[in-house]
Amino acid sequence: MKNTILLSMLCILFSCSSMSLPGVHEPSDAEINEQAAKAYLEVKAKSKLSTNKEWNDIVQRVAKRIAIASGENFQWETVLIDSPEVNAWCMPGGKMAVYTGIMPVLKTEAALAAVMGHEVAHATLRHGKQRYARAISGNIIGMAVGGAAIIGGQLLCKTQTCKTLTSLGGAAAGFAVTFFDRKFSRGDESAADKTGQIYMAQAGYDPTEAPRLWDRMSASHNGAAPPEFMSTHPSDETRKAGLNSWMTEANSVYKLAPHQYGLGENIK
Numbered sequence: 001m002k003n004t005i006l007l008s009m010l011c012i013l014f015s016c017s018s019m020s021l022p023g024v025h026e027p028s029d030a031e032i033n034e035q036a037a038k039a040y041l042e043v044k045a046k047s048k049l050s051t052n053k054e055w056n057d058i059v060q061r062v063a064k065r066i067a068i069a070s071g072e073n074f075q076w077e078t079v080l081i082d083s084p085e086v087n088a089w090c091m092p093g094g095k096m097a098v099y100t101g102i103m104p105v106l107k108t109e110a111a112l113a114a115v116m117g118h119e120v121a122h123a124t125l126r127h128g129k130q131r132y133a134r135a136i137s138g139n140i141i142g143m144a145v146g147g148a149a150i151i152g153g154q155l156l157c158k159t160q161t162c163k164t165l166t167s168l169g170g171a172a173a174g175f176a177v178t179f180f181d182r183k184f185s186r187g188d189e190s191a192a193d194k195t196g197q198i199y200m201a202q203a204g205y206d207p208t209e210a211p212r213l214w215d216r217m218s219a220s221h222n223g224a225a226p227p228e229f230m231s232t233h234p235s236d237e238t239r240k241a242g243l244n245s246w247m248t249e250a251n252s253v254y255k256l257a258p259h260q261y262g263l264g265e266n267i268k
């Protein structure tokens with residue numbers, strides 16, 4: 001048992017994605033979503049939520065449209081967190097957050113749809129499922145990581161959200177480490193880009209905004225920790241080439257979508 005914990009912790013630390021552990025079964029969606037919902041409650045309790053009505057309205061309507069476009073039957077929920085972090089995420093099961101720090105970079109509602117489409121796609125495509133098996137199996141790893149986090153949380157976590165959640169230990173700590181400090185494979189990132197762009201178009205937003213957004217994002221994060229969708233392997237050029245190569249398909253989805261909002265409102 002001790003070895004299993006150690007091995008799993010090493011695996012969490014070094015992200016060995018394909019390794020399976022004896023006696024650790026692949027969790028069901030319901031098990032993962034339950035753990036995600038717990039972590040989400042903690043995030044909400046420990047975060048300052050934004051009172052900016054204009055931004056909240058935009059975030060809520062884009063979240064709703066992307067959720068419908070995805071066709072997933074998740075327990076959707078979205079909050080706008082008042083924080084300078086340039087960040088946004090969607091947990092397995094549809095719990096989302098957008099950070100106010102990203103809003104000025106987005107500039108348009110359609111760009112927010114591109115980001116949320118990408119994050120939602122990671123959730124609907126069940127990316128990283130293997131990792132959650134280690135994190136939530138009987139909460140053993142959660143407790144192990146939680147205990148270790150109290151001693152060395154700063155070492156385990158790269159993001160502020162991860163640090164906040166793991167500093168108190170608890171059942172959601174293991175999930176927090178695997179979710180907030182996650183790195184998806186290059187293939188997963190491409191798939192999330194492609195599916196996200198389709199969601200964006202189906203939700204009624206002009207998909208040509210996606211590659212333009214990536215230009216603005218790469219110009220904005222000089223030196224700071226980049227958000228999830230900027231932090232992995234595909235180079236900006238590879239990513240834009242992908243988005244442009246799927247544009248014909250995305251455009252035909254956009255033209256057939258129930259509504260066409262273009263770029264939506266400007267975000268100021």
Ligand SMILES: [Zn+2]
Pocket residue numbers: 118122184189192228229
């Ligand atoms: Zn991503």
